Amino acid sequence: MKDRLFREILPRVAKPARYTGGEYNILQKDWDQARARMVLAFPDVYEVGMSHVGSKILYGLVNEKSPHLIERTYAPWPDMEELMRSQGLPLYALESFRPVRDFDVVGFSLLYELSISNVLNMLNLAGIPIWSRERMKEQYPLIIAGGPVVFNPEPFADFFDAFIIGDGEEALLEVLDLVDRSREWSKGERLAALAALEGVYVPCLYQVSYREDGTLEKMEPLRSELPDRVRKRVVIDLENTYFPERPLVPNLEIIHDRAVLEVMRGCQRGCRFCHAGMVYRPVRERSPELLKKQAEEQLHHTGYEEISLTSLSTLDYSAVAPLVKDLVKGFGPRGVGVSLPSLRVDAFSIELANEVQKVRKTTLTLAPEAGTQRLRDVINKNVDEEQLFKAVEAAFLSGWLSVKLYFMYGLPSETEEDLLAILELVQKVKAIGDRCARRPVEIRTSLACFVPKAHTPFQWRAQDNVEQLESKRRRLNVQRRRGIKLSFHDSRLSYLEGVIARGDRRLSQGIYRAWEKGCKFDGWSEHFHYETWIEAMAEAGLEMDFYTRERSYAEILPWDFIDIGVGKDYLMEENEKATYGETTGDCRWEGCGDCGICPTLGVNLDIKGADRCI
């Protein structure tokens, strides 16, 4: 198969190196010696999937630290898919070139709601039935999923055999042990045993009923021994948790083409719109000593020219300044750069950014998120105008010439004034730039549509529909002054994302139809066909507005049975505080906000530079 692929197929596709494997540090375990055999499936193109840190962790963990085997596969770009279908070539894994169907487990990473169409397409390309109920009799791989999106697994419940909720490191090894142990069992027995593992949700063992108005009546397990709620898995001691020192080095340029250090997991700034900030609590840090050792090892084994400090909010890592200084000092002379993926809106950030960017001053990215202080308080983005102005002034004075500002529109309680204030704020930033910098500065403004997400304080709020978002977009564009660039996220894409993000089990019919009608790579604007999605949802008898409407506190939400450790009462309280424009501080510095994560999971905040935390 490999020979045919290299001779007949790859010479005819764009970027063939996506499909050849053979990367440096590739781990190909002996098929016959391995216990459980899994393929990690990423529902997007190679360059995106190879950049995903979670996949790097699981790939190294299973191959290096367990008797099991894990290989990789990615969504083939449509040119390759067409050839694969016409030549009868099934979806294969990049290590052994074996068909995906030969594996015991296929595990998808779901990072984005709309990548589900690619999941269905990949299953189909692999010759595996898409509906889990059609995989009961014959021997098919177990189809599982993990990642941030599965904190509301319900829209995908009918496609998967099981979901791993939360940090995957420990749970995945338990799942693979079980799969290996249960080869002779029936599928039913195997699923029941999986459902007993902490953090594993087996949707076919739960039954859902609806009221006449379409809302959830109840959701209950079919067997008495199963828990009513599935609690997420959490890695408590990040310091002693596996992180790869020999990650794969791709042969073609990928999106994040560099070595990566995960300095911490979780973020407790408490922005009320932020999904990751709620579901990945609590904050757990790694020590600077360990990170320096990991940096040394990773660079030695990859030869990368850049190392990035990653997390949800790296500038909040308690030892970020000394760590950055040490890394720059240690690796700079060897021509290796250090980078920070995101910056806070304050002068400390700029100072640190100057430290790493002794080089070219490229674009600086800051996220005030909303135009007025009132609205920033509503969303709990604890940044004021003065901090922003100080930050940009410091940046322009130290040589930056281009700033990218991130905002959201369609936020709860947003008024005309809030919208226009975005333009004023951008205008003021530009004025500071023109005063402080040596050349006229470029301000690029990116406007994302607010999408309410499950498990956040805004999970009850209504989402603007496409018409509302479009009218706001036009309003902003008309008022825009010269010299300011506004770029808007696609409102239709965001709307659909919102439908799925707060969806229930019935959505699977609409998703299936959309795939049947050819939807795939929906996150790529050139492949996104909104009209097709509308048709598909209508044919499945689904009303999209039902999922984006405001919800009452009394309503049972489709994802309530997933226990993220943060209390629903806390989310309600935060939502109420939003209404009154009251803010909540970060519990690391301003005292416990009583979100419930520590007592529920029996954990503590794990902060290494303790002096910065009360």
Next chain:
Amino acid sequence: MHLRVEYRLGPEQRFLANLDTMHLMERALRRADLPYALSAGFNPHIRLSMGTVLPVGLWGEREYFDLELNQEMELKDFAVRLNDALPPSVRVDQVVEVTSHTPSLMKVVNAASYSLVLGISLLQLDALAQEFMDRPSLWVKSRGKKKDLDKDLRSGIYKVETKEQYQGSILTIWVAIGEPLNVRYDELLAALAVSGLEQNSLLDIYRSGNFIYQDTVFTSPLEKVK
């Protein structure tokens, strides 16, 4: 210290673009912790310059790059350490010391040889090669920058060699590359098709060498370095 390195980029890596190959070499140099020289300035990069671009889809038997080191070292030691850090499909075969005045590969390399592994007998191949070389002109559609213009490859085809191999034969053709006439391998295949080469008899194609062609003599880039 300035080096010129000859390496083999094996069939497994035939789909790498030129920039990808350069990154692969740079990363191997860092992994091997060799004393590569860095450019000055705030964004330092390894002082490495690649030879002529190997087309995507072809593997290379003898490819070249130039590299500057910031200290002296044994050439053999250099090759051993770099090979330890390279994937098995890429291998350094020879290293020579050059001077800072040695003209760059891009300037001097003006010819290359392409080898075609064919599933036809040597007898058939000889007849095909004869017919090909006897043609007074070799008009094809240009595949490069001046797309679809008609282009005569004839003056850029220097010589051919044929030989037998297990269950088939190999045709090697020496051609001009760069200015003034650049013979691309896909154009070469189009011209050979006119002489009766069938697509399905082509089992493999690779670049077997890069040369400095002067006064009808082909010299390896490792030889003319002063």
